[in-house]
Amino acid sequence: KKHFKITVLPGDGIGPEIMESALDVLKAISQKYNITFEFQEGLIGGAAIDETGEPLPDETLKKAKESDAVLLAAVGGEKWDNLPTDKRPEKGLLKIRKELDLFANIRPGKAYTALLDASPLKENLIKGVDLMVIRELTGGIYFGEPRGIEERGGEKVGYNTMIYYEHEIARIAKLAFELSRNRRKKVTSVDKANVLEVSAVWREVVNTVHADYQDVELEHMYVDNAAMQLVRRPKDFDVIVTGNLFGDILSDEAGALTGSLGMLPSASIGERYALYEPVHGSAPDIAGQGIANPIAMILSAAMMLEITCKLPEAARDIENAIDKVLEEGYRTGDIWSPGTKKVGTKEMTEQIIKYI
Amino acid sequence: KKHFKITVLPGDGIGPEIMESALDVLKAISQKYNITFEFQEGLIGGAAIDETGEPLPDETLKKAKESDAVLLAAVGGEKWDNLPTDKRPEKGLLKIRKELDLFANIRPGKAYTALLDASPLKENLIKGVDLMVIRELTGGIYFGEPRGIEERGGEKVGYNTMIYYEHEIARIAKLAFELSRNRRKKVTSVDKANVLEVSAVWREVVNTVHADYQDVELEHMYVDNAAMQLVRRPKDFDVIVTGNLFGDILSDEAGALTGSLGMLPSASIGERYALYEPVHGSAPDIAGQGIANPIAMILSAAMMLEITCKLPEAARDIENAIDKVLEEGYRTGDIWSPGTKKVGTKEMTEQIIKYI
Ligand SMILES: CC(C)[C@H](C(=O)O)[C@@H](O)C(=O)O
Numbered sequence: 001k002k003h004f005k006i007t008v009l010p011g012d013g014i015g016p017e018i019m020e021s022a023l024d025v026l027k028a029i030s031q032k033y034n035i036t037f038e039f040q041e042g043l044i045g046g047a048a049i050d051e052t053g054e055p056l057p058d059e060t061l062k063k064a065k066e067s068d069a070v071l072l073a074a075v076g077g078e079k080w081d082n083l084p085t086d087k088r089p090e091k092g093l094l095k096i097r098k099e100l101d102l103f104a105n106i107r108p109g110k111a112y113t114a115l116l117d118a119s120p121l122k123e124n125l126i127k128g129v130d131l132m133v134i135r136e137l138t139g140g141i142y143f144g145e146p147r148g149i150e151e152r153g154g155e156k157v158g159y160n161t162m163i164y165y166e167h168e169i170a171r172i173a174k175l176a177f178e179l180s181r182n183r184r185k186k187v188t189s190v191d192k193a194n195v196l197e198v199s200a201v202w203r204e205v206v207n208t209v210h211a212d213y214q215d216v217e218l219e220h221m222y223v224d225n226a227a228m229q230l231v232r233r234p235k236d237f238d239v240i241v242t243g244n245l246f247g248d249i250l251s252d253e254a255g256a257l258t259g260s261l262g263m264l265p266s267a268s269i270g271e272r273y274a275l276y277e278p279v280h281g282s283a284p285d286i287a288g289q290g291i292a293n294p295i296a297m298i299l300s301a302a303m304m305l306e307i308t309c310k311l312p313e314a315a316r317d318i319e320n321a322i323d324k325v326l327e328e329g330y331r332t333g334d335i336w337s338p339g340t341k342k343v344g345t346k347e348m349t350e351q352i353i354k355y356i
Numbered sequence: 357k358k359h360f361k362i363t364v365l366p367g368d369g370i371g372p373e374i375m376e377s378a379l380d381v382l383k384a385i386s387q388k389y390n391i392t393f394e395f396q397e398g399l400i401g402g403a404a405i406d407e408t409g410e411p412l413p414d415e416t417l418k419k420a421k422e423s424d425a426v427l428l429a430a431v432g433g434e435k436w437d438n439l440p441t442d443k444r445p446e447k448g449l450l451k452i453r454k455e456l457d458l459f460a461n462i463r464p465g466k467a468y469t470a471l472l473d474a475s476p477l478k479e480n481l482i483k484g485v486d487l488m489v490i491r492e493l494t495g496g497i498y499f500g501e502p503r504g505i506e507e508r509g510g511e512k513v514g515y516n517t518m519i520y521y522e523h524e525i526a527r528i529a530k531l532a533f534e535l536s537r538n539r540r541k542k543v544t545s546v547d548k549a550n551v552l553e554v555s556a557v558w559r560e561v562v563n564t565v566h567a568d569y570q571d572v573e574l575e576h577m578y579v580d581n582a583a584m585q586l587v588r589r590p591k592d593f594d595v596i597v598t599g600n601l602f603g604d605i606l607s608d609e610a611g612a613l614t615g616s617l618g619m620l621p622s623a624s625i626g627e628r629y630a631l632y633e634p635v636h637g638s639a640p641d642i643a644g645q646g647i648a649n650p651i652a653m654i655l656s657a658a659m660m661l662e663i664t665c666k667l668p669e670a671a672r673d674i675e676n677a678i679d680k681v682l683e684e685g686y687r688t689g690d691i692w693s694p695g696t697k698k699v700g701t702k703e704m705t706e707q708i709i710k711y712i
Pocket residue numbers: 076090093094248550551580
């Protein structure tokens with residue numbers, strides 16, 4: 001396949017700025033690799049609420065379903081923070097994940113040698129870290145029913161349901177074992193099986209699926225212990241597989257370890273569709289200033305090239321370009337340290353394209 | 357009050373060894389401060405299962421309710437890991453918390469100057485960290501109903517309910533604001549209000565309670581962001597208040613930052629009862645070897661002296677003794693680093709008592 005239809009969702013805050021960077025990089029790639037992209041923009045998040053009243057308009061969803069992949073930048077911001085849970089920008093994100101059945105969110109966490117300074121961890125702990133969090137994305141407490149807010153016995157009560165079905169656990173576990181075979185063949189499954197029934201089922205199903213992957217080492221870890229061990233010995237992790245909520249927490253924690261949240265891409269995939277987005281948020285505080293780090297967005301586009309377009313060479317190309325630019329000392333504000341060159345979103349992007 | 361009845365629950369793994377240390381320290385304190393302790397031992401956890409079939413026998417609960425305070429070491433171990441969720445050693449812990457209505461778990465996280473080496477964080481980030489996680493302990497997903505494992509549509513499904521009532525949130529929020537007044541007057545409330553209804557209620561009630569504490573600064577933070585910011589800038593936190601599950605995860609993460617899990621005590625308190633226990637677990641791998649770090653258990657006893665016995669001087673006395681022993685270079689294996697003196701549980705305890 002040489003032609004790809006991509007739905008582009010810039011969203012809120014720094015979203016539009018970093019999306020522009022990713023599209024510029026993809027244009028350079030399309031020339032070099034002789035492929036073509038057809039980009040169609042759509043509304044999501046706060047931007048969609050302002051224009052249509054809905055965080056995910058039907059039209060956006062329709063476009064997404066007609067595309068080979070979706071590129072999403074970021075949603076949310078203070079402006080919409082007082083809307084009810086069900087009407088918020090984040091709901092657009094949750095809905096598109098669910099509607100496209102993107103059950104697996106893949107978040108690589110890699111320590112860049114050029115950025116070891118930026119890590120909060122001591123150098124010997126962070127150097128060489130190369131892990132991947134595989135988060136279940138369309139189930140668990142994010143979508144579980146019943147949920148709601150009501151009065152009981154004269155007082156307010158809020159509740160949600162953390163629920164997992166066997167098949168939901170089996171498919172994400174399978175993916176984790178498969179992906180670990182291209183890596184160090186070690187999977188850490190994270191749950192809270194000493195307290196939660198939903199976790200007991202999780203653990204049981206992961207064990208069952210593991211029977212088909214005896215060449216892969218499997219360990220189980222409680223989520224509190226995982227939050228601790230990620231800080232103490234991040235190098236020991238290879239593939240982490242876990243539910244939606246635990247994955248949300250642990251992937252952000254793992255991201256913080258590398259010291260460069262602005263560098264972390266993600267891929268959300270299902271049987272038919274795929275969506276690529278940075279791990280970081282919409283950063284409204286620096287929006288519109290041209291100083292946001294575009295690298296996580298660009299690396300998300302690279303994941304798209306590898307997974308959707310089946311062009312791993314193009315993905316490596318982008319990663320290498322980024323490595324070189326970092327080695328040359330170019331830094332956006334978030335990863336800047338004394339002795340390096342501070343640049344804005346545009347210049348960072350141009351430097352990267354230079355090497356493609 | 358000069359006489360205190362204490363229920364002592366050594367539990368499993370290293371539990372009995374570190375409990376002995378704490379009792380030795382309390383004996384020294386009782387002479388110096390002219391108070392008396394009456395210790396009555398009880399069964400809990402795996403030890404209780406082995407002897408009675410129940411993780412929390414009624415007799416233990418009865419003893420606890422007749423005491424001024426409960427000292428608990430640790431429960432759990434591989435031996436009992438294959439029992440169903442409802443029959444595990446951990447259930448004993450959860451049940452005693454619930455039966456004594458210990459709704460607030462207080463976990464101080466302090467960086468010891470003598471132990472900065474042991475922290476995974478860069479020294480400038482960890483030095484001076486002094487935070488306190490206040491975790492709701494008798495509600496949330498740990499106890500929410502409905503919960504269970506069943507068949508639906510021919511497949512297994514597991515589910516739990518994360519639920520909070522207004523009054524549960526209000527009382528823990530109140531405690532957090534109160535405690536922050538003896539500190540830096542800053543409270544960070546952690547939730548996932550952008551996704552969960554239970555968190556939306558949490559946030560609303562915390563805001564309402566805050567109206568009575570206008571001198572205290574309140575910030576709200578999503579749990580994924582909190583997991584990240586704890587690693588990036590732990591010094592910015594003073595009091596963190598959050599629900600049962602998020603508190604479990606974040607307090608362990610915060611504990612890991614100081615690099616000395618074996619140093620972290622906790623107090624679980626309610627209207628009538630109080631229980632003191634270390635944050636760490638039963639460490640079955642090193643049980644019975646006389647090498648466990650007793651300091652977290654001893655500091656838990658110090659929290660008891662301060663909160664239950666109203667003897668803050670005695671608590672300070674113990675803390676100062678520990679500071680001195682650390683400065684002299686004594687270390688158990690878990691906090692040992694080259695150039696310091698490795699000692700076992702007993703010698704560490706004797707060194708501490710020397711200064712009381
Ligand atoms: C914005 C929010 C709803 C979202 C989530 O919790 O999934 C975000 O934190 C993420 O990790 O993509």
